[in-house]
Amino acid sequence: MDKNKIHPDQKYIDGLAENNSVIIQSIYKKFVPKVVMFIMNNSGDRDQAQDIVQEILILLFNQAKANSLKLTCPFDAYFFLLCKRKWLNELKKSSNKEVTIIEDVLSINESAHELIGHTEEFDEKQQLFDTMFQKLGDKCKELLKLSFEIKSMEEVAEKLNVTYGYVRKKKSLCVGQLTQWIQEAKNFKSLKNN
Amino acid sequence: MNEERYILFDQYLQGELTIDAKNEFEKQLLEDPEFASEFETFKEVQFQLANKFGIEAEREAFKQNLTHISEHHFDKNTKVIGLKPWYLAVAASVAVLFGLFFFNYNQNPVFADYNNPEQASFTVRGTVNESLKQAEEMYNAKRYNKAIPLFETVLQKQKTAEIQFFYGVSLLEESHYLKAEAVFNELKNGVSVYKEKAVWYLALSKLKQKDYEACKQILESISEDYEGYDQVQELLHQLD
Numbered sequence: 001m002d003k004n005k006i007h008p009d010q011k012y013i014d015g016l017a018e019n020n021s022v023i024i025q026s027i028y029k030k031f032v033p034k035v036v037m038f039i040m041n042n043s044g045d046r047d048q049a050q051d052i053v054q055e056i057l058i059l060l061f062n063q064a065k066a067n068s069l070k071l072t073c074p075f076d077a078y079f080f081l082l083c084k085r086k087w088l089n090e091l092k093k094s095s096n097k098e099v100t101i102i103e104d105v106l107s108i109n110e111s112a113h114e115l116i117g118h119t120e121e122f123d124e125k126q127q128l129f130d131t132m133f134q135k136l137g138d139k140c141k142e143l144l145k146l147s148f149e150i151k152s153m154e155e156v157a158e159k160l161n162v163t164y165g166y167v168r169k170k171k172s173l174c175v176g177q178l179t180q181w182i183q184e185a186k187n188f189k190s191l192k193n194n
Numbered sequence: 195m196n197e198e199r200y201i202l203f204d205q206y207l208q209g210e211l212t213i214d215a216k217n218e219f220e221k222q223l224l225e226d227p228e229f230a231s232e233f234e235t236f237k238e239v240q241f242q243l244a245n246k247f248g249i250e251a252e253r254e255a256f257k258q259n260l261t262h263i264s265e266h267h268f269d270k271n272t273k274v275i276g277l278k279p280w281y282l283a284v285a286a287s288v289a290v291l292f293g294l295f296f297f298n299y300n301q302n303p304v305f306a307d308y309n310n311p312e313q314a315s316f317t318v319r320g321t322v323n324e325s326l327k328q329a330e331e332m333y334n335a336k337r338y339n340k341a342i343p344l345f346e347t348v349l350q351k352q353k354t355a356e357i358q359f360f361y362g363v364s365l366l367e368e369s370h371y372l373k374a375e376a377v378f379n380e381l382k383n384g385v386s387v388y389k390e391k392a393v394w395y396l397a398l399s400k401l402k403q404k405d406y407e408a409c410k411q412i413l414e415s416i417s418e419d420y421e422g423y424d425q426v427q428e429l430l431h432q433l434d
Contacts, residue, residue: 019256021263021387026419028267050268054260061256066245129242148247169201175243176200179236186235 009075016057017064027057031076035083044087052090056082063122073112081116132181140174147171199229203236262387266421303432305402308425311367314360323348326357338364355386362392366399375399390420397429406433 015023032053039049056079063069071078133141146156147167157167205211206219223230314330329344345361362377378399381392393416400409410433416426 016256018385019252019259020385021259021389022385022417022419024260024263025267025387028263029419032267046268050264054264057260058253058257061253062245065249065252066241125238126242129239129246133246144243145247148243149250168204172201172204173195173197175204175236175239176195176197178239179200179203179232180195182239183232183235 005072007071007073007075009073010071012075012079013060013064013069013071016061019061024057027075027079028053031079034076034080038080038084039087042087043091048087048090052083052087056086059119059123059126062126063119066122068118068122071115073109073115077109077112078115081112082119085116085120128182128185129178132178132185135181136174136177140170140177143167143170144174199232200236203233207237207240259387266387302404302406303401303429305398308398308401308429309367311363316356323352326352329360333360333364336367338367342368342370355381355384355388359388359392362395366395366402369402371399371403390416391422394420394422394426397426401429409433 012023012027014020016027035053036046036049039052040046044052059082060069060079133144136144143156143160146159147153150156150159153167153171154164157164160167202211202219206216211219223233314333316326316330325344325347329341329348332338332341332344341364342361345357345364348357349361358377358381362374362381365374365377375396378392378396381388382396393412397409397412397416400406400412410430413426413430413433416423420426
């Protein structure tokens, strides 16, 4: 089968992006019980399972909205593995001991693996970005929020009661600050990996 | 921080550089990997920002809807239940017994048999709005004629599927069929969690007007995935 062919289960991804309640309900009905069972059999409880599922669905919403989620494998395997890996990582964090993630290699195909890799990378990038954004001063945060909500820099200037030239320069510098921090984190990471 | 570089990046992306400066910029992108890599990161940051703030309202709506569905799925209802289920069960069986004794079996089902509107509880989700609170109190006390104008006031300022739904139920209880059906039709065409429930209430509206044929047709359009499908089946069975 063509590896790049979109799987019919893409409807679940599109449904999430459209905030379609019928689709979301059917995800809960069809795919969530398996995740809950897994988490409860692996030192978790129902509340924790509920949180993991919600986090993953919000992640998929974000990725779908960023237009970078094209499902090439069944939703079932993809969704279950994402939840499973997230849960095992949580366990690892809280117990401080090594938890090996043993994959059922035979049961998952290559494209599912690849997709999961993309989603986890998307998640990592987003988390890194959020951490850095929190480090910014309040002025930068406010200016960036307005710039990307309103889009017209003339209007942003008017709203903040400053000149157009000032907001343009300030915006470049705030984006620049984030760029610098993220670039440093990336360089550090590649240094660590080499 | 290399301020000039970031200002340059922004000017390039906005298409504000002169031809010469633009060529110079693109030449540097090709020759200087560090410059190119930093420019990539700059674009990525812009993308993240657009994704974070550009769709913030949509994301909030999604999260709210998701929480609602999730709480329901994991059976953690925030509903306020007035009577203990035990009482309801006894009351229901007594009613059924009386029904068996005193009514003939061929009678058509009536609206009252299916009329058990759920309690509203808006305040738990944080929005403390005086009119909405009053509307909720009136609604839960079944004083629908008082609740209707309050819901109307609230809906002018804040229109959510949840408020619309309870407004629709109030209208139906007071037999304002046209208005009620307009509200439920709007919900039916939307994507909220109330979508299917609205169809069920459209059917109930027909039932209350004793239009059994229309009621049946609407019921048949409800998918089996609907949470209250057992009631749908029961009513369909009675209509046959």
